[in-house]
Amino acid sequence: MTRIKPDDPIVEVLQNVEKGASLWSDAWHRLCKNRMAVMSLCIFAFIGILSLLAPWISPYEYDAQNRSYGAQSPSAAHWFGTDTLGRDLLTRVLYGGRVSIGVGFLATAVSLIIGVLYGATAGYKGGKIDAVMMRFVDILYTMPFIIFVIILMVIFGKQFWLLFVAIGAVEWLTMARIVRGQVMAIKQQEFVEAAVSLGYSSPRIILKHLIPNVLGPIIVYTTLTVPSVMLLEAVLSFLGLGVQPPMSSWGLLIKDGAEKMENFTWMLVCPAFFFTLTLFCLNFLGDGLRDALDPKTSAD
């Protein structure tokens, strides 16, 4: 690569390049003005960080049983009390958060990648390819979720990763449909025509031109998928099909707590409170993101 000489006129230009204001920064400013969304983000971040640091900050081991204690109500030693096996509930809630939020994000990430690529390709190609791809999606949609999970369990036994496979297999479908719709809406726009007439390849057009312009709805839908996935995990765990003890997730904790609700209410209330709070925060954040990214209120 040839070096530029210092007196080359382009040097001055390159040093004085003006900063651009992308549409993302506009959206970010709008989001910051939304108090509810910002608060939700902070609370969720707080819970998330606590859960992440669970192994380091929790007062007890998550599986340290102490049968002599057994089911104590909240006290100074155990802020959330203990469960029937004497395990500290606060610790279990924190660890549970790790699993629930972790599953939530990871499964969503998987469904995001598959769904976006699949949907964008189907939407862009259109015609027969689109028809075949979406029929496949339609067929998968009809699959009864719980039965699918049970079948997986029967074949592979009760493995943790099955959780991801099962949830991922379901969530990417809706994402694909949404992305396909969005892509079909914008592929008629002139800048896409321009990209075609410049001879850009289809993968380039999909990745660099189409997907960035449908990222708005994708982001919003993603923040709403996370709570949905967490709920799915909770349902599975509740039915005994998901996370297995001694690991905990909020879903499992709620299941245990629900069974013991009459006598040991704190065993239900504590995990349920955290779970609900997280879901609320994610939903409000999603709403805030949707308003911030709404193209109608973007730059004039």
Add this chain to the structure above:
Amino acid sequence: MALLEVRDLKTYFHTRNGVVRAVDGVSFDLEKGQTLGIVGESGSGKSVTCYSLMRLIPQPPGRIESGTAKLDGVDLLSCSDDVLQQIRGKRVSMIFQDPMTSLNPYLKISTQLIEPLCLHEDMPKKVALKRAIEALEEVGIQDAAKRVHYYPHEFSGGMRQRVMIAMALITKPDVLIADEPTTALDVTVQAQILELIKQRQKELGTAVIFVTHDLGVVAGFCDQVRVMYGGRIVEAGSTQDVFYRPAHPYTWALQKSIPSLQRKGDELYTIPGMPPVLKEQITGCSFAARCEYAVERCRTQPVALKTIAEKHQSACVRFQENELQGADL
């Protein structure tokens, strides 16, 4: 007394980034049966002027800061909503630029045509429907009795504009405000629509305020012209005066930029610079930054419309002091 007297109309938009002075002191008179053309480019304030007269400006962020618009003594800008309701659609009607979006796509044409009649003239539906069919025939729509029951999307662009004209004129208003009604139409359809408006205007004696950026349309259609720039009127006079004896450098620059007048082979004349940002309060003439004839005075002296010849006004200080003449341009 003129039919419509507008005095010192000011409409500002209070946005996050500052105050946009879209209309900054506009005054004009409209006589009965007269055609007044308001010419300017986008950002000149011509459309906002019309919307202000009909009080169709969204408030906030817009606000009619001051001014009066007296229709037979009633001030349209400050009268009560009830009085305005009675005037709008009955004595003052408006047609808009985009025929695609100006009609309600969910209602049949018949419903939309009958509405102003039932509302303003208390007509029973059957009689109103007959009037509606007549109105469609008057604007040249074939098979009116059948087509009156169509939906807007079943008409073409030119026909939709005719329907809009029919709707606007069905109550025989005193004033018709036309905001760039032919800009979105093909040139042959534009010719048809202009002929139509001229003809109906003659038959009904309606005064027309015609807003456009096309000088050619103004030349053939209007009696009086007001040239707007940066929210103000910079030249006012009869069509003859403004075209043959332009008294403002902007008017002259506009005329010069028309491609059809220029010789093939030369470079097209362009007005240097950019249209003004209406957020800053400019002392002096808002065109000075782009004007070939600007001197120091132009930027510092406050400008106002002054009479420079019989019934011909200009806001250019150099014209007012006879430093420039039409012949120089």
Add this chain to the structure above:
Amino acid sequence: MSDAFLKLESVKTHFPIYSGILFSRQIGAVRAVDGVSLEIKKGEILGLVGESGCGKSTLSRTIMQLVPATAGRIVLEGQDLSKLSASEVRQARINFQMIFQDPYASLNPRMTVFDALAEAIATRAPLKGDAMARKVIELMERVGLSPQAMKKYPHEFSGGQRQRIAIARALAPEPRLVIADEPVSALDVSIQSQILNLIKKLSREMGLTMIFVAHDLSVVKYISDRIAVMYLGKIVEIGEAISILESPQHPYTRALVSAIPEPDPDKERLRNRIVLEGDPPSPIDPPSGCSFHPRCPYAIEACSLTTPEFFKTKNTNLAACIRVNEI
């Protein structure tokens, strides 16, 4: 003449209309381009005018291979584009480019000017780093944009500036044919002349062959060498630009020229304007014979029977009208 730069032979672009719920059959077609034959010399600028529905936009897109032609051949510099495979077309695209009408929609809102131009430049010359920066700066200066703005996004520019970016992007692959599809229609009058001057200057500097599509005849007169007038999918008249505007021969062209308002009050009031009756017919069911005959003030019975060929006229224009030399 086989040394024409661009040759269109009886090009037709029909869009089928289907009907039926269970078994959809084709019940008709929108005959957007219905038999266009044309030859353009190297370096020529051809103006293509017509009103909405005449098929000029569809014709542009057919030449650009954005829409497949239903029939006919498109031969660019001796190469028959209709015979190429999809990937061959993609590679050939650096030779023909398009400037679109809407400067607000033709730029990717999420890409900076630099990214958009670099991507386009890379189709011809995959440069990197400073070499690419140099090319981008050169291109921006050529179209009259300040290169310091290269990292800005489209929404930060005015309409006229956006169109300059679009022009830069179209010229980046160094094409030999450029189709400008109503590039100034969406711009303010005072900006139109700036962009027109720019397009004319660049086409001369770069030796481009250009098709300039517009509905405004006066704009087209300024920039074109020859003008072709389209009506309902066919060319009805073609000739030197001045000749078409000052002495139009075909009845439709006469009406079109007559409809242009002149910014001269006395002339406007006194002249006889030809005002056409009715609305343009739909391209789904065009009239028989000459498609203009239902609205033509000179139509006779023979007009509805045969589709006219081009006839030589008093001046050098060619007009598709059997009565053109009588009227």
